[in-house]
Amino acid sequence: MLSYQHAYHAGNHADVLKHVVLLALLAKLAGKDKPLRYIETHAGAGGYDLRAPAARKNREYLGGIGKIWNAGGMPEAVARLVDLVRRYNDGATTVERYPGSPWLAREMLRPTDSVYLFELHPAENRALEHALGADRRVTVLRVNGLEGCIGLVPPPERRGLVFVDPSYETKDEHSQVVDALHKAHRRFATGTYAIWYPVLERRWVERFERAVRGIGIDAVDVYELRVAPDGRGEGLTGSGMIVANPPWRVREELAIALPWLARELGVDGGGSYRIGD
Numbered sequence: 001m002l003s004y005q006h007a008y009h010a011g012n013h014a015d016v017l018k019h020v021v022l023l024a025l026l027a028k029l030a031g032k033d034k035p036l037r038y039i040e041t042h043a044g045a046g047g048y049d050l051r052a053p054a055a056r057k058n059r060e061y062l063g064g065i066g067k068i069w070n071a072g073g074m075p076e077a078v079a080r081l082v083d084l085v086r087r088y089n090d091g092a093t094t095v096e097r098y099p100g101s102p103w104l105a106r107e108m109l110r111p112t113d114s115v116y117l118f119e120l121h122p123a124e125n126r127a128l129e130h131a132l133g134a135d136r137r138v139t140v141l142r143v144n145g146l147e148g149c150i151g152l153v154p155p156p157e158r159r160g161l162v163f164v165d166p167s168y169e170t171k172d173e174h175s176q177v178v179d180a181l182h183k184a185h186r187r188f189a190t191g192t193y194a195i196w197y198p199v200l201e202r203r204w205v206e207r208f209e210r211a212v213r214g215i216g217i218d219a220v221d222v223y224e225l226r227v228a229p230d231g232r233g234e235g236l237t238g239s240g241m242i243v244a245n246p247p248w249r250v251r252e253e254l255a256i257a258l259p260w261l262a263r264e265l266g267v268d269g270g271g272s273y274r275i276g277d
């Protein structure tokens with residue numbers, strides 16, 4: 001079942017959190033003078049038009065990138081995202097387009113790095129191929145990313161980031177994520193893994209986090225941003241990124257970014273964050 005379409009949600013608060021964390025990880029990993037492999041299991045279309053009917057339906061981006069686009073005093077980790085979104089908008093004064101994670105990631109990578117992008121949905125896969133396929137570092141695959149990523153680790157570079165951004169459409173998708181992480185980590189224990197999760201129900205988040213931690217990976221950080229208190233029954237009130245084997249000092253940067261994001265993106269002052277290990 002592939003009914004989820006990211007175009008409806010592009011640029012919302014969850015995308016902002018996810019992409020701030022992703023870029024902070026890549027800035028640190030690409031800061032070392034050694035090649036790395038970037039693998040994305042659920043890549044989406046690569047970019048989204050915020051003026052198109054899907055994005056205009058609920059205008060979710062107004063509660064995310066739209067709120068911080070012109071903000072002052074941005075922490076470095078947030079400015080990194082906003083600068084790239086501005087570049088993606090070719091100097092437009094208002095935000096009209098929002099880049100997908102594959103485009104953002106590619107901007108951080110060097111000529112010696114490699115990129116593997118999995119996207120199962122035929123139309124999204126075509127759009128992704130069109131957006132990024134001409135780059136010779138990039139391979140776009142129409143295969144289940146949770147299965148496909150296992151065969152791509154460990155990379156010959158011995159350094160890599162696996163980014164997992166599912167839509168959690170089916171009941172057992174979270175256990176498939178945990179299972180894939182377990183298998184990938186057994187083959188590539190030193191890799192960095194970043195997994196996005198939604199905050200819809202606190203008990204679900206607790207169970208998911210416990211299951212990930214149960215794998216026994218040495219270092220696991222959690223970066224969670226909520227724009228409203230849990231359980232207000234208003235859909236997605238927050239989201240988080242679970243990061244296994246985070247690069248050195250990424251946490252210090254995100255510890256400055258998350259309180260700022262909670263303040264700026266919180267609805268009626270109801271924003272909060274959690275950083276846990």
Ligand SMILES: C[S@@+](CC[C@H](N)C(=O)[O-])C[C@H]1O[C@@H](n2cnc3c(N)ncnc32)[C@H](O)[C@@H]1O
Pocket residue numbers: 002004005006018041042043044045046099100101102118119120121124143144145146165166167
């Ligand atoms: C949340 S969206 C990805 C958004 C993207 N990571 C970004 O931040 O720009 C999830 C995508 O995963 C795709 N998808 C769902 N199940 C998949 C699977 N098992 N393997 C690969 N892609 C899948 C969906 O079609 C959808 O485009």
